[in-house]
Amino acid sequence: MNRRYLPGPGILISVGAVVAAVLLGIVLIALIGVSIGDALDAFVDGTIGSAYAIAASVNRSVVFALVGIGFVFANRANLTNVGGEGQIALGGIAATAVALYGHVAELPLGLSFALPMLAAVAAGALWGGLAGILKTRAGTNEVISTLLLSFIAVWLLYWCVQSNALLRQPMTNSATLPESLEIPDLTKLPLVTADPSLPLNIGLPLTLLIAVIVAMFLTRGTVGLRLRAIGLNPLAARRAGIATERYAVAAMLMAGGLGGLAGALMLQGDQYVLKDGFSSGYGFDGLVVGLLARGSVTGVIASALLFGFLRSGGISMELQAGVPSAVVRIIQGIIVVALAGAVYWIDRRGTSR
């Protein structure tokens, strides 16, 4: 049959939700009184208008993709990681601390930027793994614990950049901002090309590599099969000899670690300075990207690109055409709500066959 080569109802509904939400966004822009032409021009400028814009959008997408891949991975074991925001924050804190005070700047072989990244992965993994351990030991719902851990992490970061004893830059005068010093140049991520007008850093190839590996193990690997069994029926998986608790913790470690890596990429590839509001909703957007993907890593890449470009375009529309960035929020909200509700029709179709 040809059926399997056609896009499934899930993909069609995802695409439909996105298209409808974007159309609604355009209507909103018109209602606000901004000329659609201006808004679209600004959107194009900010997304694909220049090499720089493309690179900036892609770098955003990379962050979303990492959080999304982590979400999909943990979700295979029926674990819902909504803690991306906190994992990014922790990753940012760890990467900053190591880059500034870990004496890594002079290390050879790329260790100068790799060690802060590894520290970020470890910190994010700790934050995610904590939720995993609580889930297996105390039966704590991971949605609630990761959410609470996110709030804690965001305020931890705030504390770090407010306190002189932690990561705040030395106070030289009363106008010194509550943020860290800029990390040394050698700890910043190297660019893929030598062309500074296309600032794509090594985060992109790294993320693509991770995506390919995770996709392979989820679809064809024994790990993917075991995670799926745990997700579908943890008791039966345990009876079959699978160390379900270890896998659950590992899945959350993985999700958290990827969140931490995302934080490192944001810090070392883009912001270079840690300040309040560092994670700025990237974790929640990454969660939405993971949801949109409906369990597929390819889907994560596609929706991460969508969200990366949408966010860049939104910023550009705000600056150039005066369209409030809230419009992009609304579009995102509608997409999430529509997809959450659409599961009903997708599942119904799935069972009636």
Add this chain to the structure above:
Amino acid sequence: MPDSLLTLTGVTKRFGALTALNAVSLDIAPGEIHCLLGENGAGKSTLCNVIFGIHPPDEGVMSLNGVPYRPAGPADALRLGIAMVHQHFSLVPDLTVVDNLLLGQARGILDRRACAVRVEELSAEYGLALAPFARIQDLSVGERQRVEIVKCLMRNPRLLVLDEPTAVLLPPEIAALIDVCRRVAARGCGVMLVTHKLAEIKSAATRATVLRGGKTVAVSSNPAEEIGVLVRAMIQRELGPLGHAAEAALGLSDPTPAEARAAERPHDIVAQIDGLSFLDSQGVKRLDNVTIEIGRGEIVGIAGVEGNGQSELSAILSGMLRPTGGLFSVQNTDLTGRGPHDVTAAGVGIVPEDRHAVGCVTAMSVAENMFLGRLRAFSRFGLLRRAAFHRAAADLMQRFDVRASGPGAAFSSLSGGNQQKAVLARELTLSNLAFLVAAQPTRGLDVGAVEAVYGHIREACRRGVGVLLISSELDELLAVADRIVVFYRGRIVGSCPASPAYRERIGVMMSGQPA
């Protein structure tokens, strides 16, 4: 014959390709106890659900007191005086009896005291002892069933439907339940008693209807006398004669040992259960100092009413539950408190009591279910070698006669019997199988599948595997096991050879009295 209370004419209900009910006609009169008989899967529960308004019939009509009856849901049925005690209780565990009774009945401010008085009245009237302010979670299964019955009686029903009410009860509790049914019927209410056990009909039924494959195959207005006819109608099959164990399980024939079984075998012990105890999180002793030795090629049956520690025992033996005391070893390997992985590695096969909860992942394929614990054998660099994997599964499916569209078929698409055969295939092909724990292995299976399951278990026995068979069907144990150990409240009350001669004694032991 008195006027009909509820009449069903030509009721048909289909689920997809399956015709669960095929032109069933039936009538129930006030004051009678009408037994609905049939094997598992004969359509009894579907019929109940149609009557109770859960499923609308696809064809046919129902009438209640001569008025067309077309319930849109259970609420309609209840309003019109039809009450039902379901197989699965629907009680809120952390609420009291009174609060459960008031749920859905009371409006506004709860009058718990008046309800308690009413409970006591009903208790006295029908002989249903109940403490009104006890919490459901502290009650026994039999008491919970009484709560369900009182819940129905409080509505003053005209028709009371009881779906398989005796499956969970002790013999004396069954007698008490039948007595309640009689008292209810004596007050002019119609009672429909659904069962697949025959002893109950003899003592209770005024009429009986037999369902098989969704059709009415026999009706009797004198069931006590015509029991043989009813039974044959119930189990008659197109294919071959019945196996002995299956006949015994249905009470059709007296279970006599299939082959000469030596009372005492040379005891070459494969599995040793020594003083096993288990305290649950509430501090209740679920298993108390249980000691059993299982020899090579021996089948030891565990008898007892469900909920007397059997589930805990099989959970501990399969490594899913850590005992609070005692030892368990197989072929001199200590397995006490070891996880499922180690238990399997030591050569213990497990057929879990609840197939869907523990035995398989229904949303995964047959092949995946068969080899979930043995994926390493089919992987290279952590990636699965699909072709080899499916070949091996197809081979097992053929050897164990698992009928499915292929190794990639979803496990949920298999019939109950084929699912159980697949589980057996997995457990019996452990390379070093020495000991098999089979808990309720034939529950919910049709007669053919029951025979196949016992065939495979006996075959394993001949290879020297020791078997612990846990079943709530005494007749089944008498037909299959070599020796029977009786459980009551987590303790071993006694043991005896598996011979029909001991049936009475085992029955006594099941109610807790050492014989």
Add this chain to the structure above:
Amino acid sequence: MISAESAAVFIGSSIRLATPLLMGGIGELVSERAGVLNMSVEGMMLTGAFAGAVGSWATGQPILGLAFGLLAVLPVALLQAWLSNTLRANQIVSGIGINILVLGATTLGYREIFGERSSDEIPGFGKWAPPFLGDIPVFGQAVFLQVWIVYLGLAIAIGTALVLRFTAIGLAVHAAGMEPRAVDKSGLSVRGIRYGAVTFTGLMSALGGTFLSIGDIHTFTEGMTRGAGYLAIAAVIFGNWRIGRTIGACLLFGAATALQFQLPAMGVDIPNALLIMLPYLLAFLAVAGLVGRQSAPASLTVPW
């Protein structure tokens, strides 16, 4: 030593800061007890705060603002109920989606409606102290002089406790979260109960939201709830799904927030971030099982 005056101010501001949490928390408690983990409390509060501010600003009547806030939350609550009951959507996902949507919509609406006038004060409720209590020296004014919504909130909290304990509705709500099948078999509608519970959460959250905008500070700012909705959920968890303990948790969280203002004034140097984090940390410790055994409703997040 802490002076009586500063203790009184502290208690008063704890109660004031706990009020929006209390209302959201009571609402959330009812919906969680009925089996719906309603993550959109945040969005519902924000809706109430925004619509209350708009209504009050447009009419000049805070009471009409309140009514407007309660009315405006209904579509949000019904959307949440529809998604999580009828469409059987993932309750967490739908809640987060609604929060994003509401944050975007209120921010946009605020810019469009208020625009340059954004610094204007919006007419809000005055304060009131109950007779006698208000006359107590030192404490009277500092503790009991509150916007009347505070007292309304307390009254509703007590009323909810009584309804849950003593009425058929309370029984049905509890059963819907614990054993929905029993509710269904008893002829009641599980979905109906859950729709009602979510709507109640919406109304309570909106009340808490209007208290924030036109009760407490008399203005609206973008995303002004700042996670209060999530804190309300944390309070329910911390309170182990019991109403008394949930109210206690709200007061505790309110006190922790009040400390942020109190401690620096008293010269105590505790990092501000730590105090803001404290409620989340406490709730986290609670769900981690460090504060007694948790007993969530058995069917929480399971659609019927």
